[in-house]
Amino acid sequence: MSTSIETAIxxxxxxxRSARQILxxxxxxxxxPISGCDAQxxxxxxxxxxxxxxxxxxxAEVFVPTPRTPSPQAGVESR
Structure with a gap:
């Protein structure tokens, strides 16, 4: 059975979220009392x-640089 990337994410x-709630x-x-050196x-x-x-x-939004946009602030180069 094939799972789409959206479903996997x-x-x-x-x-x-479940792990965070358990923690x-x-x-x-x-x-x-909890001391500062309590390892657990x-x-x-x-x-x-x-x-x-x-x-x-x-x-997070991920920026993937391409030759036409070397940085997020550069915009799109037109030729």
Missing amino acids: AEARASL IEEIRAYPT FNHLLALRRRVSDALDALD
Whole structure:
């Protein structure tokens, strides 16, 4: 069965949102007090950041330079 790229990206977003929610719940339920050197808690925070960054990357507009547009500000070269 062939999956379109849009479907695959939508599934990735859904999985990442689910993972982020699980991490948020784990962080919220983490026992207090939390010291700055708590490796497990810091690991949860790092994972949450990575998941959020992955979601941001899926939503970001990507500029692909071509010979006619070497930078986003250059516009389209006409000849």
